[in-house]
Amino acid sequence: MAVKVAFMQNSDCWGCHQSLLNAHLGLLPVLPALDIVYWPAVVDFKHDSLKARPDGDILVGFVEGSLRTNADVENAKLMRAKCQLIIAFGSCSCYGNVHGLANEWDIEEAIKRKFTQVESITDESPHEPKEHMPGFMRKIVPLDEVISVDAYMAGCPPKPEAILSAVQFLLGQKPQPMADLSFCNDCSLNNESCLLEKYDLCFGPITSIGCTLKCTDNGDPCVGCLGPAKTVSARAEKLKAMTQNIDQLSSGDKKNLHEFLTLFLNVPLMSGFDLAGDILKQVRRTGQPKTALANIPADTGDIYANLMKYLKNNREFIKISNVCDQCDLEIGSKSRMTKVKRDYEGLPNKTDCLIEQGYLCAGPITRAGCGGMCMRVNAPCSGCFGQTAWGVDQAERFADVVTKGFNVALSKEELLAQVKDKLGFMEKFTLATNKNYR
Amino acid sequence: MVKEINVEPVTRLEGHGGLRIVIGDDGKVKNAQFNIASTRFFEKFLEGRYCEHIPRITPRICGICPIPHHLTPTKAVEDAWGVTIPEPARKLRILLQNAKQYSSHALHFYALAAPDFLLGPFADPALRNVVHVISKMPEVGAMALKMMDFGQKLCADIGGKSVHPISAIVGGMKQPMSEASRDKFLAQVNEQVEFTKKTVEIGLKVVEDYWDVVANVGVVPTYYLGMTNNGVHDIYEGDIRIVTPEGKKIDYDVHNYLDVLGEHIPEHSYATHMYYKPAGYPDGIYRSNTLAMINCADKMATPLADGALKAFRDKIGPISHHTFAYHWARLIELVEAIEMVATLLQDPDVVNPDCKTLDVQPREGNGVGMTEAPRGNLLYNIWSDADGICKKANLLVATNHNIAGIEKTLMHVAKQVFEDKVLEGLKLPDPWID
Ligand code: SF4
Ligand code: SF4
Ligand code: SF4
Ligand SMILES: [Fe+2]
Numbered sequence: 001m002a003v004k005v006a007f008m009q010n011s012d013c014w015g016c017h018q019s020l021l022n023a024h025l026g027l028l029p030v031l032p033a034l035d036i037v038y039w040p041a042v043v044d045f046k047h048d049s050l051k052a053r054p055d056g057d058i059l060v061g062f063v064e065g066s067l068r069t070n071a072d073v074e075n076a077k078l079m080r081a082k083c084q085l086i087i088a089f090g091s092c093s094c095y096g097n098v099h100g101l102a103n104e105w106d107i108e109e110a111i112k113r114k115f116t117q118v119e120s121i122t123d124e125s126p127h128e129p130k131e132h133m134p135g136f137m138r139k140i141v142p143l144d145e146v147i148s149v150d151a152y153m154a155g156c157p158p159k160p161e162a163i164l165s166a167v168q169f170l171l172g173q174k175p176q177p178m179a180d181l182s183f184c185n186d187c188s189l190n191n192e193s194c195l196l197e198k199y200d201l202c203f204g205p206i207t208s209i210g211c212t213l214k215c216t217d218n219g220d221p222c223v224g225c226l227g228p229a230k231t232v233s234a235r236a237e238k239l240k241a242m243t244q245n246i247d248q249l250s251s252g253d254k255k256n257l258h259e260f261l262t263l264f265l266n267v268p269l270m271s272g273f274d275l276a277g278d279i280l281k282q283v284r285r286t287g288q289p290k291t292a293l294a295n296i297p298a299d300t301g302d303i304y305a306n307l308m309k310y311l312k313n314n315r316e317f318i319k320i321s322n323v324c325d326q327c328d329l330e331i332g333s334k335s336r337m338t339k340v341k342r343d344y345e346g347l348p349n350k351t352d353c354l355i356e357q358g359y360l361c362a363g364p365i366t367r368a369g370c371g372g373m374c375m376r377v378n379a380p381c382s383g384c385f386g387q388t389a390w391g392v393d394q395a396e397r398f399a400d401v402v403t404k405g406f407n408v409a410l411s412k413e414e415l416l417a418q419v420k421d422k423l424g425f426m427e428k429f430t431l432a433t434n435k436n437y438r
Numbered sequence: 439m440v441k442e443i444n445v446e447p448v449t450r451l452e453g454h455g456g457l458r459i460v461i462g463d464d465g466k467v468k469n470a471q472f473n474i475a476s477t478r479f480f481e482k483f484l485e486g487r488y489c490e491h492i493p494r495i496t497p498r499i500c501g502i503c504p505i506p507h508h509l510t511p512t513k514a515v516e517d518a519w520g521v522t523i524p525e526p527a528r529k530l531r532i533l534l535q536n537a538k539q540y541s542s543h544a545l546h547f548y549a550l551a552a553p554d555f556l557l558g559p560f561a562d563p564a565l566r567n568v569v570h571v572i573s574k575m576p577e578v579g580a581m582a583l584k585m586m587d588f589g590q591k592l593c594a595d596i597g598g599k600s601v602h603p604i605s606a607i608v609g610g611m612k613q614p615m616s617e618a619s620r621d622k623f624l625a626q627v628n629e630q631v632e633f634t635k636k637t638v639e640i641g642l643k644v645v646e647d648y649w650d651v652v653a654n655v656g657v658v659p660t661y662y663l664g665m666t667n668n669g670v671h672d673i674y675e676g677d678i679r680i681v682t683p684e685g686k687k688i689d690y691d692v693h694n695y696l697d698v699l700g701e702h703i704p705e706h707s708y709a710t711h712m713y714y715k716p717a718g719y720p721d722g723i724y725r726s727n728t729l730a731m732i733n734c735a736d737k738m739a740t741p742l743a744d745g746a747l748k749a750f751r752d753k754i755g756p757i758s759h760h761t762f763a764y765h766w767a768r769l770i771e772l773v774e775a776i777e778m779v780a781t782l783l784q785d786p787d788v789v790n791p792d793c794k795t796l797d798v799q800p801r802e803g804n805g806v807g808m809t810e811a812p813r814g815n816l817l818y819n820i821w822s823d824a825d826g827i828c829k830k831a832n833l834l835v836a837t838n839h840n841i842a843g844i845e846k847t848l849m850h851v852a853k854q855v856f857e858d859k860v861l862e863g864l865k866l867p868d869p870w871i872d
Contacts, residue, residue, distance in 0.1 A: 009454070011476040015501020015601040021545075022590050022600060031569055040447045043567045047446045069476055071454075098495045101483035110479040115710075118481055119819065119832050120701040122715065131706040132458065132473045157501065157601050342826070344490045344608040344798045377598035377605045378612040382494050384602070420827060424487040428495065 002035035004058045006050065007089075008079050009040060010065025010072035011099065016090035017064065019157035023164050030167055055081050060167075062089040063143055066099040066432070071134035073146055080147040087166070091156040093143040095386050096432020100140045103437040104423060107138050140432040155369055156384035156429060162369070178296075179208035179226070184233035187216045195221050196238045201253040203260050205236040206300040223259035228296040236299045243306035257307065322388050323363035323381045327372040329353045337408040340418035343380065354380045356407045360425055364401045365394060384429050391435075394426040395419070440468075448472075458706075459852045467856055470849040472841055474709035484831040489515045489800065489822045490608045492831070496818075497602040499835060502545070504602050505538035505593060506811035507835075509674070512606045514818040518805025519608065519826070521798050526790035527610035532674045533782040534596045534603070535809065539673055540630075540775040541589025542812035543728075543768050547637065548582035551765055555644045558869035575870075578640070585633050588626060592779070595619045610794035617789050627780045634776045638746070641769045647867035648762065655860060656761030658850045659683040660843055661714045661724035663699070664734030665810045671735035671743075671774065673810040679734040680714055680724070685757035687734065692808045695817055699834060702842070711842035712834060725843035726814035726836065728767035733757050740781070743774035761847050800826025814839045 007017065017039075021027070036043055037058060038050045061083030067073050080086055088094045096103075102110050116126045143149055153166055183204040184190050195202040195216065202221035208229040215222055249257065296304075324331065333352035341358035348354055354361040354375065361380035363372075369385040389397060399412040408415070419425060431437055445457040454476040460469040480499060484492055492511045497504035509531055516523065549568040556575070557566050572579030590600040596615055597603025605612045645652060660683060667676035678690040678698055690698045700715035700722065714722035724730070738744040747770055754763060782788055804821040814836030821829040854860040 011454070011478055013498045013501040013504070015498070015504065018501040018601050021549075021586070028572075031572075036569070043564075043569075045563065066478065068478055071475055098483070098498050099478040101487075101495075102479045104486075105482060110482040113482040113830075114477065114479055115703050118701065120696060120699055120712075120834060121703060121710075122700040122719070123703050126703040129703065129705050129707055132456070132471070132475075133706065133708060134475050156498065342488065342490060344826075346796060347612070347794045350613075373599055374604050379598060379604040379607070382491070382604075420825065421486055421488050421491070424491060424495075428491075 002033055003060070004035045004037050005060045005062070006038035006058045006079065006083060007036070007040075007062045008038070008064065008075050010063065010075055010093070011068035012065030012090070012092045012097070014064075016062075016092075016155075016157040016163075019155075019160050020163050023160035026160065026164055030164060034167075050078065050082060053082050056084050058083045060085045060087065062087050063093050064089045066092040066096050066140050067137055067143065067146060068099060068140055069134040069136055073137065074134075076143060076147050085150045086143075086147065087151045087153055088143045088149045089153050090158055091154055091384055091386060091429050094152050094154050095430040096140045096142055097156060097429050100430065100432030101424065101428065103139045103431050103434070107136050111136070139438050141438075142433055154367065154385045159370065178228055178230045179210050180230050181209045182229040182231065182233045182236075183207040183209050183211060183222050183226070184235055185209055186211070186214070187222070188214070189216050189219075194235065195219075196235055196242070199242065201239075201242065201249075201256045201260075203239070203256070205233045205239050206297070206303060221256050223256055228300050230297065232297050232299045236297075236303070240299055240303050240306070243303050243310070246306070246310050261307075321368035323366045323368055323370065323372055323385070324353075326368050326370070327353075327363055327375045327381075329375055331356070331405070332407055335407065337406070337410060339410070340415065348378055350378060353406065355402055360419065362398070362425065362428075364405070365389070365398050365426070382428055383426070387430055387433075390433065394430075395422045398426055457848065459848070459856075461852075461856055465857060467849065467852045470845060470852045471706050472845045472848060474707045474837065474841060477708035480833055481831055484820075484828050487828050489518070489820060489826045489828050492820065492828060493606055493608075494604060496833070499833075500811070500813075501601050502542055503538065503811040503813055503816075503836070504600075505534055505597060506673075506809045506816050508597070508603045508606055509535060510807045510809045510816045511818045511820060512608060513675075513807030513809070514805045514820040515608045515807075515822065515826075516805065517807055518803045518820055518822045519799065519801050520803075521609055521795065523610045524792050524795055526614060526787040527793040527795075528674075529782055529785055529787045530596060530611050530614060530793060531606060533615075533779060533788055534593060534605075535674045536775045536778040536782070537589050537592035537596065539589075539771060539812050540779060541586045541593065543772040543775065544582060544585040544589065544637070546768060546812070547641065547765065547772070548578075548586075555648065556870045558866065561869065581633050581636065585630065585637070588623075588630050592623055595623070607794065609796070609798040612794065614791050614793050615788050620783060620789050623779075624783045627776070627783055631776055631780060634773055638769050638773060641765065645763075645766050650865040652760055652762040652766075654864070655854060656847050656851045657759050658761060658847045659759045660846060661717065661722060662730035662733045663712075663714070663724045663726045663815055663839055664731040665808060665815060666734050666736070669736035671731060671738045671747075671771075673731075673771075675809070678808070681730070681733045681757065683759070685733075687736075692806045692817065695806060695808075695819070695834075699817070701834070701838065707841060709837045709841045711845075712838045713842060720842070720846070723842040723846050724839070725847075726839035727764065728771055729758060729760075729764045730814075731810060732767040732770055738770065738774050740774050740777035742777055743770055746770040746773050761851075800824065811836050813837075 038045050061079040063076055063079050063086060091097045111128050115128045186209050187204055200221050203224040204222040206228055207222055207224040208226040211226055330351055331353045333356050335352040335356040337356055337358045348357050359380050362383035363381040365387055366381050366383045367385045367388045374381050395416055399415045402408055403412050423431060441461040443459040448455040448457055456473045458471040462468045493508045496511050497507045499507045553566045553568060553571055556571055594600040598605045662681040664679050665672060665676040666679045678692055680688045698715055700713050702711040702719045704711050713719045714724050738747045750766060802824040804819060806819050808817045817834040819832040823829050
């Protein structure tokens with residue numbers, strides 16, 4: 001049974017969908033598993049057909065685009081009603097994207113420029129079109145300020161591989177089939193020296209047997225590479241109890257949990273795909289058989305749910321890496337920033353960090369996920385995957401990080417004084433999240 | 439009773455559109471509207487930005503045509519600042535622009551248009567899409583995917599990212615192609631030329647099958663807006679060319695665009711209506727995009743494409759007002775795109791590191807850049823201050839250029855369908871697939 005999915009496009013460029021299509025041949029194995037019930041760019045279903053569906057009829061809804069018009073907001077609400085899971089698809093819906101830069105002005109100013117002042121307009125008294133038009137939101141806000149969102153996929157656009165793996169994850173498509181037994185049955189420590197007895201977070205009880213590396217042979221816990229097993233071992237009780245009231249995790253446990261999330265759940269944390277809390281609970285409640293991990297043993301599900309709850313309450317747990325972490329250019333290089341250079345000046349050498357060569361690069365304040373794409377063609381990052389910290393003064397933070405961690409001869413103040421367009425550089429993709437511009 | 443027909447949304451269209459056709463008591467079509475219900479105010483929020491960052495913002499106007507939306511503002515800023523780019527950079531950009539043209543035209547033909555032709559216009563809407571085409575014609579589907587993939591990958595290699603490229607910079611390109619990458623695409627390009635020929639075969643067969651439709655439905659005389667370089671079809675640089683409904687060709691320097699292109703703000707669409715200013719509105723309504731480009735061209739830039747243009751003219755004449763000939767025109771451009779790609783991949787300049795001039799200084803003034811995107815003309819006018827900060831911007835993009843012409847066509851077709859019942863007498867072929 002194919003899973004029902006819907007794609008909604010709000011005010012945007014269609015690029016997230018183009019990115020999905022860019023997976024080209026990679027799409028072929030996924031398509032038969034999808035029953036696409038709404039996708040205006042590709043499929044001929046009309047808006048009314050979406051409205052006519054019962055609430056919750058669709059499993060996954062991808063919502064692309066900024067909320068610029070009142071119709072965009074209505075569309076978002078409609079999708080929320082009809083879909084069990086909502087993914088904020090791309091930086092437009094996650095953060096408002098470049099369109100959010102319009103929040104710098106009142107909407108009346110923007111309307112005036114576009115519909116009355118533009119040089120090529122020839123009408124005598126031009127004005128905002130109103131007939132059958134939806135009207136504009138005063139300010140753009142991110143999707144999750146209008147409806148609740150279950151997962152975020154950042155990027156402008158998100159990478160095809162990330163989209164595909166997220167779709168596969170949501171469909172419960174796993175690289176290997178589930179084994180009957182769990183890894184504990186194969187573990188050399190399956191006795192008094194079991195790591196769980198020592199309160200180390202080990203995921204062996206719920207992970208498929210069949211691994212040849214066997215981390216436990218070296219005394220390291222299993223982090224679940226092979227995915228869930230059909231049955232769990234007796235030690236699952238112990239693991240469940242541990243995850244039930246975790247309020248504090250040792251740093252070792254954190255690392256295990258991080259790897260577990262990436263490997264066991266196949267959640268590409270590094271690619272900008274975030275779950276907002278307990279996605280599994282929702283999936284299991286609806287009992288749709290082909291969905292994410294829905295046919296795993298009950299104990300495994302409980303453990304997973306406990307971890308998700310923990311994550312939901314500890315969002316800072318996942319240390320969000322920044323673009324510099326994925327960039328090949330060298331920080332602490334021979335170059336030293338003595339003044340801010342504009343992008344058109346000179347041409348960067350291809351070894352030293354762009355900031356140290358003088359260019360403004362948003363890498364240090366931008367979350368990882370793209371793999372450092374722009375620097376590969378010698379261009380600085382402009383921040384399209386969103387910030388690594390929210391609700392702070394991004395210019396201050398940028399200057400802070402750069403003057404502390406990079407080879408820079410300028411003070412914070414000197415640096416900032418040389419950045420003429422701070423909003424356009426630091427908050428190009430995220431201004432809609434900034435409450436000072438509402 | 440007055441009847442209103444609404445199509446909401448118009449599917450397989452990029453953008454947010456609805457159609458509205460009003461038919462009166464007397465059975466006459468009273469009104470036909472194309473309502474574009476979204477706009478994002480780039481003309482406002484570019485103000486205050488670094489001019490050289492504009493090409494990193496405007497690709498978000500369209501995820502299908504981000505490359506022309508990257509290159510056009512770059513050209514506009516270069517024009518404003520009086521920058522001349524090195525020849526290797528120019529060639530790289532032309533290669534990039536054609537790679538985009540190629541993948542986009544393939545996408546349009548197979549994903550957006552083919553479902554109608556291959557399944558027939560009356561097929562079940564649940565099946566009338568590219569996913570179904572792929573499952574029913576796996577070989578053609580795989581070929582289509584390979585064509586889009588080739589073009590998109592080439593865009594990604596040169597542009598840094600295929601969706602929302604970053605490699606053009608005021609003064610040239612951030613880097614040339616690597617030799618390894620060039621060799622990889624060179625090795626595949628002959629296969630792509632063959633795919634293109636096969637696509638043209640399919641396309642021409644479709645045109646023949648549907649000739650009754652092509653020749654009789656939506657034949658609407660309008661003006662045409664295109665770009666030519668000394669009369670030759672060019673999608674990267676050239677003059678504005680207007681073709682009158684009678685087929686007269688008139689060229690204008692892009693800097694005089696305000697004398698040529700008028701913008702009317704309609705009551706019922708956020709996308710504004712462009713028209714040929716000397717002829718007034720609505721008489722001067724023009725169409726843009728593939729058919730317009732073909733009507734404008736004296737000749738194509740490459741031999742196979744030029745042959746294809748001649749075949750087109752032999753059948754249709756020197757000027758075509760046939761809306762359904764847009765698909766045929768697109769195929770001619772598809773051929774040119776792959777020939778340009780094949781030629782440029784063999785040009786040593788695309789791997790030449792001398793692709794960025796160091797002689798770039800902001801200055802106060804305004805500049806105009808124009809290119810031809812796969813969906814129509816793009817014209818950017820950017821005003822820079824002495825520090826190179828954008829004071830204001832005017833963007834005339836494909837949607838503006840197309841929308842008045844589409845509406846005019848819609849009215850014409852609505853009358854044909856609802857008043858003259860033209861569909862009843864049409865000869866339609868059997869669907870290729872069901
Ligand atoms: S996130 Fe970027 S690619 Fe996706 S729709 Fe928005 S602008 Fe386009
Ligand atoms: S600042 Fe930019 S160039 Fe430097 S390491 Fe970070 S991402 Fe790379
Ligand atoms: S480097 Fe920055 S701007 Fe470029 S793709 Fe990555 S996050 Fe986006
Ligand atoms: Fe405009």
